[in-house]
Amino acid sequence: MRIEVDDLSRPEIHALLNEHLQSMHALSPPESVHALDLDKLRQPEITFWSVWEGAQLLGCGALKELDARHGEVKSMRTPAALRRTGAGRAVLAHIIEVAKSRDYARLSLETGSMEAFRPAQALYESFGFSYCGPFGDYTDDPNSVFMTKTL
Template sequence: MEIRIDDLTGSQVIELIGEHLQGMAMHSPPESVHALNLEGLKKPEITFWSAWEQDELLGCGALKELDDQHGEIKSMRTSSLHLRKGVAKRLLEHIIEEAKRRGYRRLSLETGSMAAFEPAKRLYASFGFQNCKPFSDYIEDPNSVFMTKEI
């Protein structure tokens, strides 16, 4: 698996982000969807990676710099064709390593509270993420789970 910084212009990546946004909209009320669209992911404080096997897109993930010591994981998504193959685990490892390289002391994320998000929550918990209060600009929301990890 090759993980590389992506400029979000390729058709496979655009499709995967579309799939991600549709999935979030399907499982969360509109006011509780915090997934970023393509333009949101192109902001300078966000680094976006895609994971590939030859010419096939496996998944994606992003890291948003909240400040010089705190990052947020965004847009973690595995292609529906590659679920349960370790793609998300490998992307999460990559993002954590990059956060450490940048000198962050904390890494946080927001995900849904519904059953559809259980696999993601289990993955994050297996890496030592723990539930926390809302961070950054988030507010308390029964449809959201906030998690953080000191690194």
């Protein structure tokens, strides 16, 4: 399994991000979808990684710099057919290590509050993230759960 910085140009990435956006829109009302499209992921404050096994895309994740001491986990996704391969754990561990190397004091994230998001919440909990209130530009939303980890 290899994790690499991704320039978001490959069709496999486009397909996975399309799956991600479709899933988020199917599970949440439009005003509660905070997933980023390709253009928003190409912003300079975001680093995007993809996870590969040979030529097969296993997943992705991104780190957004909110300020010099605070980062946000974004775009965590594994293809539905390839869940439970360890790619999500691997990319999250990588994101945490990069955040530490950047001297962030805190790493936060937003995910859904519905039952479909419980596996993601459990993954984040297993890495020491705890529930918190909204951060950055987020506001209270019954469809969102906010989590943070002190680094």
